[in-house]
Amino acid sequence: xxxxxxxxxxxxxxxxxxxxxxxxxxxxxxxxxxxxxxxxxxxxxxxxxxxxxxxxxxxxxxxxxxxxxxxxxxxxxxxxxxxxxxxxxxxxxxxxxxxxxxxxxxxxxxxxxxxxxxxxxxxxxxxxxxxxxxxxxxxxxxxxxxxxxxxxxxxxxxxxxxxxxxxxxxxxxxxxxxxxxx
Numbered sequence: 001x002x003x004x005x006x007x008x009x010x011x012x013x014x015x016x017x018x019x020x021x022x023x024x025x026x027x028x029x030x031x032x033x034x035x036x037x038x039x040x041x042x043x044x045x046x047x048x049x050x051x052x053x054x055x056x057x058x059x060x061x062x063x064x065x066x067x068x069x070x071x072x073x074x075x076x077x078x079x080x081x082x083x084x085x086x087x088x089x090x091x092x093x094x095x096x097x098x099x100x101x102x103x104x105x106x107x108x109x110x111x112x113x114x115x116x117x118x119x120x121x122x123x124x125x126x127x128x129x130x131x132x133x134x135x136x137x138x139x140x141x142x143x144x145x146x147x148x149x150x151x152x153x154x155x156x157x158x159x160x161x162x163x164x165x166x167x168x169x170x171x172x173x174x175x176x177x178x179x180x181x182x
Contacts, residue, residue, distance in 0.1 A: 001170065002027040004068050004078040004107075005055065006100040009035025012082030012119035013043045014155075015144060018163045019081055020054035022174060029068055029075070030055035031099050035084070061098045069102040071110050077170050078107045082119035082144070085127050091116065092133035104139075114139045115169055117162070140169055150177045 003026055007016040052058050059066045067073040096102040107114045116139050131141050144162040152158045164176035
């Protein structure tokens with residue numbers, strides 16, 4: 001599969017890293033916002049180069065003329081993880097101000113799968129309304145909520161569950177958590 005992963009400046013950088021690792025073997029395109037790099041430094045301690053090597057193709061947030069921003073460039077899916085409320089609001093309202101929001105608009109126009117992983121709590125009324133607008137526009141919304149039926153023992157277990165749910169929406173197998181019937 002050809003998948004675009006966009007990382008924005010909300011808390012939750014480890015979600016993006018685990019997703020990129022889980023997608024290994026696919027054609028991964030990556031765009032990271034400037035604020036996301038600041039969050040990465042604080043939350044993960046990873047080096048920028050370690051993140052960039054998890055993707056085959058990397059674009060800057062200002063590269064609105066890159067292939068990912070064109071409807072003629074075939075893409076199977078786009079995942080924005082974590083998705084800041086700023087980015088969610090832009091996508092929900094069709095505002096194309098950078099490569100991430102332009103790629104999302106193009107993906108929705110082409111009726112491709114767009115998965116948003118908004119990371120904020122508590123939620124404001126405008127954030128909830130933007131989630132509804134994004135859903136109405138064709139996005140799938142996966143807030144990274146804690147689940148207990150898998151009996152998580154660590155933050156990594158919880159992260160694995162959320163990334164596993166994303167993988168399922170992309171139609172991909174994984175072994176990141178035990179499903180209910182297993």
